[in-house]
Amino acid sequence: MTFNGFLQKMRCQIGNPVHYYLNLSTDLIHVNGLLGKDIQLQFQHKITCHCGKEVDRVFRQNFCFDCFQTKPEAGQPIFFPEKSQAHLGIEDRDLEFEKRYQLQPHVVYLANSGGLKVGVTRKNARFQRWIDQGAIAAIVLAETKNRYEAGVMESALKGHLSDKTDWRNMLSEGDPTIDLLKEKERIAALLSSEQQAFLSDDNEVTTMQYPVNAYAKKVKSITFKKSDTIKGQLSGIRGQYLIFSDGQVFNVRSHEGHHVSVIVNA
Numbered sequence: 001m002t003f004n005g006f007l008q009k010m011r012c013q014i015g016n017p018v019h020y021y022l023n024l025s026t027d028l029i030h031v032n033g034l035l036g037k038d039i040q041l042q043f044q045h046k047i048t049c050h051c052g053k054e055v056d057r058v059f060r061q062n063f064c065f066d067c068f069q070t071k072p073e074a075g076q077p078i079f080f081p082e083k084s085q086a087h088l089g090i091e092d093r094d095l096e097f098e099k100r101y102q103l104q105p106h107v108v109y110l111a112n113s114g115g116l117k118v119g120v121t122r123k124n125a126r127f128q129r130w131i132d133q134g135a136i137a138a139i140v141l142a143e144t145k146n147r148y149e150a151g152v153m154e155s156a157l158k159g160h161l162s163d164k165t166d167w168r169n170m171l172s173e174g175d176p177t178i179d180l181l182k183e184k185e186r187i188a189a190l191l192s193s194e195q196q197a198f199l200s201d202d203n204e205v206t207t208m209q210y211p212v213n214a215y216a217k218k219v220k221s222i223t224f225k226k227s228d229t230i231k232g233q234l235s236g237i238r239g240q241y242l243i244f245s246d247g248q249v250f251n252v253r254s255h256e257g258h259h260v261s262v263i264v265n266a
């Protein structure tokens with residue numbers, strides 16, 4: 001079977017395990033059903049930006065150069081929540097967009113995705129976010145009214161814990177055992193009294209399981225920059241990664257817009 005289209009972020013359905021769908025803009029492929037099968041992704045040397053323009057090269061968030069320079073979705077507050085200014089009525093690129101995006105409840109969370117990390121996300125997008133990052137467990141540390149307040153808190157915590165996912169650990173079953181409730185208490189004590197006012201009394205630890213038959217001991221990231229053909233036996237899916245039995249891992253999200261043929265050998 002062959003499917004053609006351009007890659008988008010995998011869609012996921014919360015469950016144990018999580019269900020993933022490869023979104024080829026035309027076809028949705030249920031990836032859990034491909035575990036154990038030989039699959040091949042063939043790059044077609046075309047990339048479509050979110051704006052629909054075909055380009056040779058994309059920048060952060062897979063935007064073409066023009067979009068990367070102008071779209072609010074690629075503005076500073078997206079990458080640096082603490083630089084959000086919509087609450088002050090100050091525009092970065094498009095104040096109406098920024099108000100909609102920033103002026104809504106956000107959470108600062110702690111997650112275990114190959115190690116302890118802190119992150120910020122919109123409250124109603126948190127489960128999606130945790131799955132996209134491949135977290136096996138997460139807890140809400142604090143809830144704020146807007147993106148700025150959450151960003152400032154995350155910044156203050158960066159000296160104490162990582163804000164990055166350790167993808168090598170995450171994809172080779174290197175998750176340490178972490179008591180997130182205990183960590184929440186420990187981290188809460190590091191906050192200023194002003195910030196402690198935002199602490200959430202939601203102490204539920206959300207756990208997630210991923211469809212992974214087997215983890216490789218050592219993983220190696222593969223991209224279309226290195227090779228036009230990516231193939232192997234699919235052994236798992238976690239975060240936005242496809243994991244192959246030989247330890248190769250492919251980040252679907254970082255290839256958004258790339259035109260591919262996906263060939264599945266039955």
Ligand SMILES: [Zn+2]
Nearest residue numbers: 049051064067
């Ligand atoms: Zn564009």
